[in-house]
Amino acid sequence: MNFNPRKKTSNFILLLASFVIVSLILWNTNSFFKKFKEEERYKMEIWATAQAEFLSLPADADPGNLPLTIFQNNTSTPMILVNKDSTFKTNNIPEELLKDTTYLMKKLKQFKSENNPIIMEDKGEYLATLYYGNSEVLNKLKYYPIALMLIIFLFGAVLYFLFKTNKASEQNKLWAGMAKETAHQIGTPLTSLLGWNELLKNEDINTEISREIEKDIVRLQTITERFSKIGSLPALQRCNLVTETRNAYDYLRIRSSKLIHFSFDSRAEEFPVMLNPSLYNWTIENLVKNGIDAMKGKGSIAVEIVPAGKFVNVLISDTGHGIARSDFQNIFNPGYTSKKRGWGLGLSLVKRIVEEYHNGKVKVLSSTKEGTIMQISLKICA
Structure with a gap:
């Protein structure tokens, strides 16, 4: 850059x-x-x-x-x-x-x-x-400056739009560069952890400790892979949407508070779609974590997979405080957050992963004081 x-x-x-x-x-x-x-x-x-x-x-x-x-x-x-x-x-x-x-x-x-x-x-x-x-000529000439001012206004608006787009492009490059650099920096201690874990396996210690460390290492590898793909077009492969969604769902369910009730339902055992599993799982995790934050650690999270013609919808609902209708689009803007702490990048990444990388759609399907339903729509493979 x-x-x-x-x-x-x-x-x-x-x-x-x-x-x-x-x-x-x-x-x-x-x-x-x-x-x-x-x-x-x-x-x-x-x-x-x-x-x-x-x-x-x-x-x-x-x-x-x-x-x-x-x-x-x-x-x-x-x-x-x-x-x-x-x-x-x-x-x-x-x-x-x-x-x-x-x-x-x-x-x-x-x-x-x-x-x-x-x-x-x-x-x-x-x-x-x-x-x-x-005269008629003078009258026309009198209104010419007004027409010119309108042209100037439009010209200024175009320049503003171009400068703003250029600035947004530079910011995107900066975020992508930071993400790739983060992935690169994680790689060094991750390699070291792999070596130390292999040594622990040879020692006379509880094997459960080594297995848990290995799970965390795999998790770090997944995070590294995700960050390394930001800013570049990821490879898609034919996957079963139900399996991939359940993998992300189970990972969070096991590691979340017992005060949260999880439910998963799919209308079919298989929905073939073109996915990048690593990035798609990141999307599900972001949406589920947002729901957990909205409920303040207590409530219900439901994931439902429903066919819709040539598309399949993944519905993620929570029982949180809801989103104002005026913010249905704003929540996907970079930097927007309702939390006291946070960068406001989670849903922005979700939108980019779903719409730019997977040619799908993500939106707030509905939201009230009783909860919110987020919807991801992906095209089913022929």
Whole structure:
């Protein structure tokens, strides 16, 4: 494993560069919007000047081509001209709405909020007031920063997700490395214990002591094997689910408190499934131990194996205090624990072993104050 700090630095530089680029785009868009709005204002002032000259001409005078050309060229900016006699003249507003006075008054109010009205005078005499709104292009450009902000938000969310995933991946590598290192460290004293146990067998001592030591050595070998497989894809083999479940069940039953009542039931003597026995037994042990902890060392543990079509379900129930429905998914997250002491890794490992290594499913089937039922689902071999 290589946790290189340069990678974090490059991620920070990438994030900073992205922020700078997006900020420049926003600044440029805002500058372009202001410039475009100023150009539109200038165009309206030219239109208003041409209109003022037109209104100041005698009725029989020829206005010339220039004012008419200016009037005709305005095909995008909506406007309402209010003459001094309170009559209206509109441009670029749907004709069917021109007779609706209420609509025109709303438009006047809208235009006034968007742009300052232009007062038209001739030699100090008031002629008219020009109210104009933003053109269709300007309106679209106005909403462009909002769309860009949404893009930035999505971009930031994607970056956050990628960084979080990367961090989770590094944590997984760290846990896997620690597990493999633990297995490696256990291997040295385990080899020594095997040698000492062989010497004890040759001595004139109670043979029962040697047998019990041998059981513990086998147990340590099993633990070493489990830890060595974390972080790598384990080999699966065709096994009888009933036999493997019973092996893990019996091991815990013999070593648990007499205040706990154990029961085991299977609807059939054999359910062939693809398993890694070592890891599967670890899963059963974790679930049973969690049930024992939830009952505080006193109650009932029941293991039941039930067929369900192409799958077989292993149900592990206890009479503990139960799990809140809101925590049905959280209990499988690394680090989550309801105990005062604990790393919160047991159920996380269970989920990984069942779902990632065995392509099965594990979930809280039900939970009340009277107890909890956990369910493991595995596919039956053809």
